Amino acid sequence: MTDSHNGGFSPGPAGPGDGAPPLLMLSGIGKRFGGVRALGDASLTLTAGSVHVLLGENGAGKSTLINIIAGTFGPDAGSYCLDGQAVRGLTPHRARQAGISAVFQEFSLAPNLTVEENLFLGRERHRLGVLDRRAMRARAQAVLDDLGFDISPRQRTGDLSRAHQQMVEIAKALMDPVKVLILDEPTASLTEAETERLFALVDRLRAEGVGIIYVSHRLREIIRLADRITVLRDGCTITSIDAAGVTEDGLVELMTGRRMDALYPQIPHDPGAALLELSGLTLANRTVEDVSLIARAGEITGIAGLVGCGKSEVIRAVYGLETLNGGEIRLKGQPYRPSGPARALAAGVCYFPSDRVAEGLALGRPIRENASMAALDRQKGVVRRGQERSFIKATMDRLRLRPANIERAVGTLSGGNRQKVMLARGLTRPTQVFLFDEPTVGIDVGAKAEVYDFLRDLVRDGAAVVLVSSDLPEVLHLSNRLYVMHRGHIAAELTGADITEAQVLACFFQEDAA
Amino acid sequence: MSVHLPSHHPQPQQGAERLMLAVAGIGLLPLLLLALVAVLALTEPRFLGTANLLNILRSASVLAVVASGQMLVLIVGGFDLSVGAVVALSSTVGATAMAGAAASGVSPALAITVGCAAGLGAGALVGLVNGLCVAVLKVSPFMVTLGTMSAASGVALLLTNGIPVYGLPDGFVTGFGRAVWLGLPSALVVSLILLGVVAVLQRHTLAGPALRAVGGNVQAARVSGVAVRGWTVSAYVGCSLLAALTGLLLTARIGSGQASLGGLNMTMESIATAVIAGVSLRGGAGRVEMVALGAVFLAVISNAMNLSRVDSKAQLVVLGVILIAAVALDELGKRRRVRV
Numbered sequence: 127m128t129d130s131h132n133g134g135f136s137p138g139p140a141g142p143g144d145g146a147p148p149l150l151m152l153s154g155i156g157k158r159f160g161g162v163r164a165l166g167d168a169s170l171t172l173t174a175g176s177v178h179v180l181l182g183e184n185g186a187g188k189s190t191l192i193n194i195i196a197g198t199f200g201p202d203a204g205s206y207c208l209d210g211q212a213v214r215g216l217t218p219h220r221a222r223q224a225g226i227s228a229v230f231q232e233f234s235l236a237p238n239l240t241v242e243e244n245l246f247l248g249r250e251r252h253r254l255g256v257l258d259r260r261a262m263r264a265r266a267q268a269v270l271d272d273l274g275f276d277i278s279p280r281q282r283t284g285d286l287s288r289a290h291q292q293m294v295e296i297a298k299a300l301m302d303p304v305k306v307l308i309l310d311e312p313t314a315s316l317t318e319a320e321t322e323r324l325f326a327l328v329d330r331l332r333a334e335g336v337g338i339i340y341v342s343h344r345l346r347e348i349i350r351l352a353d354r355i356t357v358l359r360d361g362c363t364i365t366s367i368d369a370a371g372v373t374e375d376g377l378v379e380l381m382t383g384r385r386m387d388a389l390y391p392q393i394p395h396d397p398g399a400a401l402l403e404l405s406g407l408t409l410a411n412r413t414v415e416d417v418s419l420i421a422r423a424g425e426i427t428g429i430a431g432l433v434g435c436g437k438s439e440v441i442r443a444v445y446g447l448e449t450l451n452g453g454e455i456r457l458k459g460q461p462y463r464p465s466g467p468a469r470a471l472a473a474g475v476c477y478f479p480s481d482r483v484a485e486g487l488a489l490g491r492p493i494r495e496n497a498s499m500a501a502l503d504r505q506k507g508v509v510r511r512g513q514e515r516s517f518i519k520a521t522m523d524r525l526r527l528r529p530a531n532i533e534r535a536v537g538t539l540s541g542g543n544r545q546k547v548m549l550a551r552g553l554t555r556p557t558q559v560f561l562f563d564e565p566t567v568g569i570d571v572g573a574k575a576e577v578y579d580f581l582r583d584l585v586r587d588g589a590a591v592v593l594v595s596s597d598l599p600e601v602l603h604l605s606n607r608l609y610v611m612h613r614g615h616i617a618a619e620l621t622g623a624d625i626t627e628a629q630v631l632a633c634f635f636q637e638d639a640a
Numbered sequence: 641m642s643v644h645l646p647s648h649h650p651q652p653q654q655g656a657e658r659l660m661l662a663v664a665g666i667g668l669l670p671l672l673l674l675a676l677v678a679v680l681a682l683t684e685p686r687f688l689g690t691a692n693l694l695n696i697l698r699s700a701s702v703l704a705v706v707a708s709g710q711m712l713v714l715i716v717g718g719f720d721l722s723v724g725a726v727v728a729l730s731s732t733v734g735a736t737a738m739a740g741a742a743a744s745g746v747s748p749a750l751a752i753t754v755g756c757a758a759g760l761g762a763g764a765l766v767g768l769v770n771g772l773c774v775a776v777l778k779v780s781p782f783m784v785t786l787g788t789m790s791a792a793s794g795v796a797l798l799l800t801n802g803i804p805v806y807g808l809p810d811g812f813v814t815g816f817g818r819a820v821w822l823g824l825p826s827a828l829v830v831s832l833i834l835l836g837v838v839a840v841l842q843r844h845t846l847a848g849p850a851l852r853a854v855g856g857n858v859q860a861a862r863v864s865g866v867a868v869r870g871w872t873v874s875a876y877v878g879c880s881l882l883a884a885l886t887g888l889l890l891t892a893r894i895g896s897g898q899a900s901l902g903g904l905n906m907t908m909e910s911i912a913t914a915v916i917a918g919v920s921l922r923g924g925a926g927r928v929e930m931v932a933l934g935a936v937f938l939a940v941i942s943n944a945m946n947l948s949r950v951d952s953k954a955q956l957v958v959l960g961v962i963l964i965a966a967v968a969l970d971e972l973g974k975r976r977r978v979r980v
């Protein structure tokens with residue numbers, strides 16, 4: 127990597143020394159949305175040159191606190207000091223001028239703009255309002271190159287995959303010199319290689335004296351990065367501790383207030399008939415070429431691979447969301463031509479998208495309606511409200527929805543809770559083949575365990591589960607058979623004891639190393 | 641370490657698909673327009689006459705200016721039903737002020753200035769009301785502009801009792817409205833300049849990305865520090881100003897202020913033009929060059945119908961059908977693009 131893309135920023139005379147005031151100090155922060163209390167009494171003290179992890183279950187108020195720090199909206203109560211100065215009336219624009227930059231959980235990208243337009247949105251280079259496009263393009267390219275992201279600045283952002291959008295979002299936060307960098311679940315849709323690159327970046331910024339606030343549900347990352355950890359529960363700061371020496375179990379206990387036995391359940395794999403068979407599957411856009419795989423009843427079939435390797439596209443194709451160019455799909459032994467979701471659902475195939483906002487949920491509608499949507503055509507026009515309500519309620523309780531009110535609009539839920547609503551959908555109609563695309567993106571450990579239990583129950587009931595995930599420990603632990611994809615092809619099929627991290631990583635990088 | 645990501649560019653395809661790609665690259669509209677012009681040139685001898693062509697361009701230019709304003713509002717995800725009424729309002733208010741000033745004996749230049757300022761001011765006021773109601777009070781654009789449409793045309797009628805306002809200075813009518821510059825009608829030249837200004841604003845200034853971001857994802861625009869309210873209001877004001885300018889241009893050409901100018905028909909044509917030109921009804925996309933082409937397209941169609949003596953009522957039916965077809969095509973195009 128060449129020059130620092132953190133441009134002109136230097137720690138300044140105060141530096142991360144002992145006597146200096148902390149970079150950021152929030153105390154007693156409260157925030158209500160209508161009748162909902164998102165934050166009650168949240169506090170946070172961030173020092174320069176450190177990584178401060180915000181830990182909490184879904185709906186604990188992490189994103190809300192971050193939005194307050196970034197000026198998206200103001201707090202109802204409490205005090206906010208930056209560099210020892212009280213801050214009032216903060217707007218996103220002023221926050222950025224003060225060097226506070228955020229990577230949001232729900233992206234702050236306009237899909238219809240090009241990558242470079244998004245990178246400079248709200249702070250375009252201009253003279254008297256006239257854009258300096260050439261300078262912007264050069265700078266955008268430089269930042270993307272420096273971060274090692276293989277994205278063209280002129281591409282339309284909406285055409286990028288979720289992982290690439292995540293990269294754009296990260297690049298966007300680093301366009302100007304930053305003092306405080308906020309990362310809200312930045313790795314949720316990145317795989318190992320990109321994640322490692324992000325960590326290297328975080329290390330570098332920390333060394334340059336940037337204060338970093340980091341939110342993640344992945345315990346490994348927290349242990350790898352954190353200098354300090356602040357725990358939020360129900361909108362209040364429970365404790366703030368030094369990160370030295372914490373363990374994964376310790377984190378879980380801090381967060382939930384109880385001990386948890388095991389994150390990954392024992393799954394009783396009992397491979398039966400092949401319910402889904404792909405042979406020579408090739409997509410019209412060539413993201414998938416000549417892929418053959420089998421998913422059997424009673425086992426979890428994992429698909430792992432780097433971002434852009436085509437693993438999501440494989441299951442999207444089965445569900446009828448991609449255009450096929452060749453190959454054959456057999457469902458329960460019968461030839462099957464995917465034509466769209468309605469046909470797939472009728473045939474007993476259900477798909478859970480990774481991008482819940484764009485593809486999954488009607489944000490303005492209640493949780494109940496969103497969860498029962500897939501079953502709509504089965505009700506012959508008559509919606510039995512009472513029955514529907516109690517059924518959805520039971521399902522959502524199982525997934526531990528917070529707050530547990532199924533009549534609220536999905537748009538008011540925290541990121542993780544939205545994902546739970548998606549999952550509930552699959553339970554509302556008889557299905558034999560479950561296709562999961564990143565099912566635990568952004569959900570907390572407690573709920574992750576619930577999702578894994580949910581997968582176990584599906585398998586025990588004889589369903590075929592295909593699990594596409596960028597979370598390596600997850601696919602490693604849950605799959606009975608694991609396909610590793612590389613550049614649109616199947617690079618390996620691993621079973622039983624062969625499913626190890628070393629094996630999988632070797633496949634990820636096989637050709638690049640050669 | 642560098643991770644290679646497979647590119648998502650489609651491979652070369654078969655003939656039909658290649659044709660589709662080419663069409664998508666250039667856009668359907670220019671090709672349709674070319675085909676239409678070619679057919680008319682071959683079948684209708686009067687079509688290529690200079691007078692006829694100038695006629696087409698003159699009506700296209702009026703429509704293009706109004707539609708480019710409509711485009712600004714559509715880009716921020718809005719809608720403006722009041723443009724036609726604003727044309728009438730600026731014509732009557734401008735003419736009344738100009739004739740009044742001229743009658744009071746001030747110099748013609750001053751009278752013209754006063755009149756234009758009054759017309760533009762009235763237009764800007766309507767735009768401001770529209771923009772503030774939408775951006776600050778969060779009223780639906782449909783309802784707000786329906787209201788201002790009614791109010792503006794009411795004021796235009798009240799002011800004139802439906803009688804044309806005469807008494808405009810000669811410098812405004814013969815010296816400007818009916819003048820010929822560089823062999824072209826003055827209105828056409830002014831319109832081209834206005835469209836050029838909009839194009840420059842769109843491509844080379846902050847307004848371009850800001851307006852599209854507001855229409856594409858308001859939340860993203862807001863957290864990125866874009867002044868969402870300010871840009872929304874600017875779009876509505878800009879739209880009304882362009883409509884008001886059109887009203888003044890028409891007034892100068894006819895030589896009198898009239899409450900019957902513009903109207904609902906022009907509003908509808910402006911929306912049809914924008915949609916034909918690929919401006920998305922969901923906001924976030926639209927280019928003024930295409931809007932100009934769309935206006936020419938509609939003007940050629942209506943000229944063809946006039947030449948072949950199609951009843952003006954039947955022409956309304958055709959306009960309606962074209963509008964629906966354009967919206968349906970827009971929808972289909974989206975369907976192909978959006979995943980799921």
Ligand SMILES: Nc1ncnc2c1ncn2[C@@H]1O[C@H](COP(=O)(O)OP(=O)(O)OP(=O)(O)O)[C@@H](O)[C@H]1O
Pocket residue numbers: 159160162163164165182183184185186187188189190191231528529537538539540541542543568569570
């Ligand atoms: N715009 C809103 N309107 C109403 N309620 C909201 C809104 N935004 C957040 N909330 C509520 O505030 C609470 C905290 O939400 P927040 O998004 O901060 O959680 P989080 O800790 O980031 O969770 P996650 O890990 O799932 O992202 C939740 O109960 C959520 O439902």
Ligand SMILES: [Mg+2]
Pocket residue numbers: 188189190231310540541542
């Ligand atoms: Mg969150």
